[in-house]
Amino acid sequence: MQFSGVTGEWNNSFKTNVMSVIEIQQLTKTYRETLVPVHAVNGIDLKFEKGEFTAIVGPSGCGKTTLLNLMGGIDRPTSGQILVEKVDITQLTASQLVDFRLYNIGFIFQSFNLIPVLTVEENVGFVMELQHRQREEITARIQYLLTAMGIAEKTKLRPKYLSGGQQQRVAVARALAAKPKFILADEPTANLDSKSTNTLLNLMASLNEKEQVTFIFSTHDQRVMDKARRIITLEDGKVISDTSVKHSHAEAQN
Amino acid sequence: MQQLIILAWRNLWRNRRRTLITLASVFMAVVLAIAIRSLQKGAYSNMIGNAVRFSTGYLQVQAKGYWEDKSINNSFTADTSLDQTLQAEPNISLAVPRLESFALASSGLHTKGVAIIGIDPVQENQLNSLEEKVAKGKYFHRGGGQGLLIGDGLANYLRLQLGDTLVLMGQGYHGSTAAAQYPIQGIFHFPLDQLNNSLVYLALPDAQAFFAAPGRLTSVSLMLDDPAAMEATARSLQRALDSTRVVLQWPVMNKSLVQEIQGDNAGGIIMLGILYLVVAFGVFGTILMMTMERKKEFAVMIAIGMHRIKLTAIVMLETVLIGLMGIVAGCVLILPVLLYLYQHPLALTGSTAQIYQEFGLEPIMPVSVDPAIFFYQGITVLAIALVSTLYPLWYINRFRIPEALKQ
Ligand SMILES: Nc1ncnc2c1ncn2[C@@H]1O[C@H](COP(=O)(O)OP(=O)(O)OP(=O)(O)O)[C@@H](O)[C@H]1O
Ligand SMILES: [Mg+2]
Numbered sequence: 001m002q003f004s005g006v007t008g009e010w011n012n013s014f015k016t017n018v019m020s021v022i023e024i025q026q027l028t029k030t031y032r033e034t035l036v037p038v039h040a041v042n043g044i045d046l047k048f049e050k051g052e053f054t055a056i057v058g059p060s061g062c063g064k065t066t067l068l069n070l071m072g073g074i075d076r077p078t079s080g081q082i083l084v085e086k087v088d089i090t091q092l093t094a095s096q097l098v099d100f101r102l103y104n105i106g107f108i109f110q111s112f113n114l115i116p117v118l119t120v121e122e123n124v125g126f127v128m129e130l131q132h133r134q135r136e137e138i139t140a141r142i143q144y145l146l147t148a149m150g151i152a153e154k155t156k157l158r159p160k161y162l163s164g165g166q167q168q169r170v171a172v173a174r175a176l177a178a179k180p181k182f183i184l185a186d187e188p189t190a191n192l193d194s195k196s197t198n199t200l201l202n203l204m205a206s207l208n209e210k211e212q213v214t215f216i217f218s219t220h221d222q223r224v225m226d227k228a229r230r231i232i233t234l235e236d237g238k239v240i241s242d243t244s245v246k247h248s249h250a251e252a253q254n
Numbered sequence: 255m256q257q258l259i260i261l262a263w264r265n266l267w268r269n270r271r272r273t274l275i276t277l278a279s280v281f282m283a284v285v286l287a288i289a290i291r292s293l294q295k296g297a298y299s300n301m302i303g304n305a306v307r308f309s310t311g312y313l314q315v316q317a318k319g320y321w322e323d324k325s326i327n328n329s330f331t332a333d334t335s336l337d338q339t340l341q342a343e344p345n346i347s348l349a350v351p352r353l354e355s356f357a358l359a360s361s362g363l364h365t366k367g368v369a370i371i372g373i374d375p376v377q378e379n380q381l382n383s384l385e386e387k388v389a390k391g392k393y394f395h396r397g398g399g400q401g402l403l404i405g406d407g408l409a410n411y412l413r414l415q416l417g418d419t420l421v422l423m424g425q426g427y428h429g430s431t432a433a434a435q436y437p438i439q440g441i442f443h444f445p446l447d448q449l450n451n452s453l454v455y456l457a458l459p460d461a462q463a464f465f466a467a468p469g470r471l472t473s474v475s476l477m478l479d480d481p482a483a484m485e486a487t488a489r490s491l492q493r494a495l496d497s498t499r500v501v502l503q504w505p506v507m508n509k510s511l512v513q514e515i516q517g518d519n520a521g522g523i524i525m526l527g528i529l530y531l532v533v534a535f536g537v538f539g540t541i542l543m544m545t546m547e548r549k550k551e552f553a554v555m556i557a558i559g560m561h562r563i564k565l566t567a568i569v570m571l572e573t574v575l576i577g578l579m580g581i582v583a584g585c586v587l588i589l590p591v592l593l594y595l596y597q598h599p600l601a602l603t604g605s606t607a608q609i610y611q612e613f614g615l616e617p618i619m620p621v622s623v624d625p626a627i628f629f630y631q632g633i634t635v636l637a638i639a640l641v642s643t644l645y646p647l648w649y650i651n652r653f654r655i656p657e658a659l660k661q
Contacts, residue, residue, distance in 0.1 A: 065656075065660075066656075069655075069656045069659075072557065074556075074557050074655045074656060074659075075655070075656045095561065098556065098559055098560070098561050098562075099559070101557060101558065101559045102558070102559025102560075103559075106558075107554075107557050107558055109554065109659065113550065113551070113554040113659075115261075115551060115554070115555070116268070116551070117261060117264035117265055117268060118260075118261075118264075122260075126257075126558070127558055127559055129257050130257075130558075130559050130560055131559075174558070175558075178558075178559070
């Protein structure tokens with residue numbers, strides 16, 4: 001018997017030695033509304049372990065966004081399975097998926113996507129409120145994350161008064177706030193200058209180590225790839241290479 | 255919930271100008287709708303009050319069958335039990351007994367069919383100030399053996415003067431012949447020629463004697479303290495009376511007034527309908543825009559773990575907030591105005607005012623401050639605002655997240 005954080009239920013499953021956070025099997029996503037069917041994701045098998053810092057790369061249109069959306073449970077595959085701690089999320093109902101995302105995934109978006117009417121701290125606290133956490137716990141974690149992200153002095157401001165880099169750091173804090181199992185980030189640095197990109201990556205990397213949370217991000221940016229410890233390359237919806245890079249974050253920062 | 259209210263409230267003020275314009279449209283519609291209703295309802299109750307005063311009263315007790323066949327044979331006996339029943343009904347402010355029938359009035363070569371009304375001079379005067387209408391001669395006192403009152407129109411037609419004698423001929427109770435002559439003790443003038451030409455008043459005992467119907471009445475007209483409770487009073491009165499007597503309500507007896515009011519009311523309702531459409535489109539447009547332009551934001555919230563039902567709640571809250579603010583602001587503005595007009599009614603002018611005055615009525619246009627008006631207009635506007643969010647709500651519950659995030 002094991003408690004599943006995914007569905008919030010007890011279920012019978014045997015613990016394997018190495019626990020994959022995510023296991024993708026024969027995943028496809030085909031768009032048929034187009035003139036010619038588009039195989040955006042075309043038979044992908046992948047495993048992600050706890051604490052990974054992984055980049056998904058490839059040319060525009062290769063299927064990065066589609067893959068991340070499927071893994072995040074905000075899109076439905078045409079076929080295949082996505083097992084998150086042995087639970088196949090492709091079988092969950094829309095409403096179950098919402099709760100699945102709330103308790104398991106942090107999202108970071110290319111265009112930051114903070115809630116404009118909420119202050120920085122309210123944005124970070126938003127998901128914890130949805131999780132009905134204690135007020136004190138929420139306050140403490142907001143404080144901790146915003147300090148870690150180096151924007152503790154901006155807590156009462158609305159997002160529009162922050163620079164892009166600062167907004168994205170708030171978004172990272174928001175993604176981490178719910179203590180998710182993994183964080184999905186679709187081109188998180190695409191809208192940032194190189195200095196902000198650097199700052200953000202270093203912060204992400206250090207939180208990846210501190211919180212042991214899995215980071216999976218897509219990118220076009222060489223500097224981002226340089227920080228990744230695993231690089232998965234897609235082309236036409238297929239994995240064409242999957243390499244682990246042997247360096248620590250400390251090395252990469254130099 | 256608190257989170258939802260905060261989001262809804264702050265979202266409203268994101269586009270301050272648009273929200274204010276929408277609020278203003280709700281506000282204007284509420285103000286106009288309440289004003290229209292208040293004027294209409296005030297006018298109607300005034301019209302009804304005046305009309306029943308000069309005709310039937312709010313309620314009338316009659317013998318069963320009299321309304322269908324207005325024959326003196328369908329009269330009833332005014333006994334003490336009737337009196338007690340009427341006394342016992344707290345809503346009745348005035349009971350006016352009458353014996354009415356028809357007769358031929360002749361003088362010399364001229365003859366004319368007239369309506370004879372036997373009245374209790376005191377009660378009748380309380381009802382419609384008949385005494386004031388007597389332009390020449392004198393009004394009745396209580397008791398029999400008096401003369402009669404005729405209108406100036408009839409007096410002219412029959413070439414009669416005060417003190418002349420008028421011969422009445424007709425059919426009395428159960429087919430007896432009714433014939434008598436009376437001196438003209440007063441000549442009255444009503445603003446309506448029809449009345450001046452055809453009405454003849456007798457004191458009630460004299461009329462009863464003329465028609466050979468001692469102690470009998472054709473109707474007792476009732477005025478009420480609270481006209482709104484007419485229905486209930488009629489029912490309780492009917493229960494207290496035996497089945498030979500019926501209680502009629504003014505709408506049954508005065509169909510033309512009912513129709514007049516219905517016609518006017520329909521016009522008002524059309525006006526209200528137009529106002530409601532303005533509200534519906536204003537709120538619909540704003541909420542739809544507020545939804546569409548936040549599509550990506552909503553997609554993000556759903557992605558990070560918010561159920562769509564909560565977004566639905568946010569949009570409904572936004573609508574309710576706009577609606578309530580507009581309604582409350584509208585009521586707050588219009589209430590003191592209406593209360594003032596209630597205390598100081600608008601004065602009528604011109605010929606209408608003259609007619610009012612000749613009837614002995616104040617030439618005013620009262621307003622109604624019935625709380626029901628505010629309540630129903632508020633509820634209606636709120637309901638319309640909510641209905642106009644159906645499409646945005648439907649949309650929120652089905653748009654696709656990946657596409658929305660791409661924008
Ligand atoms: N809703 C859709 N309908 C039809 N085709 C789609 C849809 N969304 C994506 N595609 C197609 O699927 C393929 C993969 O798209 P996807 O957005 O995943 O690419 P990507 O790797 O994220 O590209 P980029 O680097 O430009 O962001 C593309 O060919 C795209 O045109
Ligand atoms: Mg993409």
